[in-house]
Amino acid sequence: MTSGLPTVNFPVAQLLDSVLGNRLGSASQITVAHLAAQIGQLIGTTGGGGAGSAHPALAAYSHAPDDPDTVMLSGGYAALEDGMEVVFVPEETNTGPATINLDGLGALPALTMSGASLPADYLRPYYPTRARYMAYPGAWAVSRDLEDVEDASGGSYTRWESGLQICRITRGSGDPSMTWDFPTAFIALPQVNVTVLSNRSYFATISDQTETSVTICIHNSVDHVAETSIWACAVAIGRWY
Structure with missing residues (x-):
């Protein structure tokens, strides 16, 4: 997204307007800031989001030109307060460590909830994301909802x-x-477990394991001959950052 007043795709704005109760008017150009303000009024949180707020304020999202790792938020704040929280909706994911700048109050590191720099793809496009300001160490702790992808190529996966x-x-x-081929890569070799779905005597072996794939073979326990029609369930457990 470029600098200036970012706008929302008009068909998307019309759909959101029907949910908001026709609050956006008939304008063909709906700014993200305007949309955020209207949603905030609807849920009663605009201007909130102070320390300990149960309902963080919704802040409009943008990023520096050609730099999705420099997140810029607009929420109408004059100062940062320890423990304050905001919610924003990224339109692009990050490519690596990122910063958050709320209302021009300074670009500060964005960290995971465990205190690490954001890994690539931590921000999920079009998913509400909560950020909590920590005066010490002077950074934003960014939460991430459970990502559960079913029917992906190569199976399904869940990320925490x-x-x-x-x-x-x-x-x-x-x-x-x-x-x-794993539906998404690991950063190191995962632990792979295979359960043979049969009431007869079979066992599984794995080989050629990498961070992106593994070879599985099902054998007959009697003569160790490889079988071609036995179903199995495989699970790989590891880390994505």
Whole structure:
């Protein structure tokens, strides 16, 4: 998004307007700041978000030109207060460590809830994101809702803001060995567990494991011959940052 007053795609604005109760008027250009203000009025939080607020204020999002890692928020604040919280809706994800600048009060580091610099893809586009200001160490702690993606290519996965990631798949191999390409990569080799879905005697082996894939083979426990039509459930557990 470029500098200036960012606008909301008009069909999207019309849809949101129907939810807001026709608060946005007939303008064909709806600024993000205007939209944020109207949503804030609807939920009674605009101008709130002080320390300990149960309902953080909604702040309009933008970023520096060609730099999604420099997040700029607009919420009408004159000063930062320890413990204050705001909610914003990113329109782009971050590519690495990021900063947050609320109302021009200074670009401060954005950290995970455990205190680490934001990893790439921590900000989820179009998902409400909560940030809490910490006077010490002078940074924003950014929360991240559970990310649970089903029916992804290669299975499904769940990511937690702590960095934990679990990938899952259930299928028949179709040939003596099956290469499972994880639906999303790990930062290090994950732990892979395979459960054979049969009441007969079979076992599974894994090989060629990387951060992005693993080869699984199902064997007959009697003669160790590789089987081609036995279903199995595989789970990979590791970290995404």
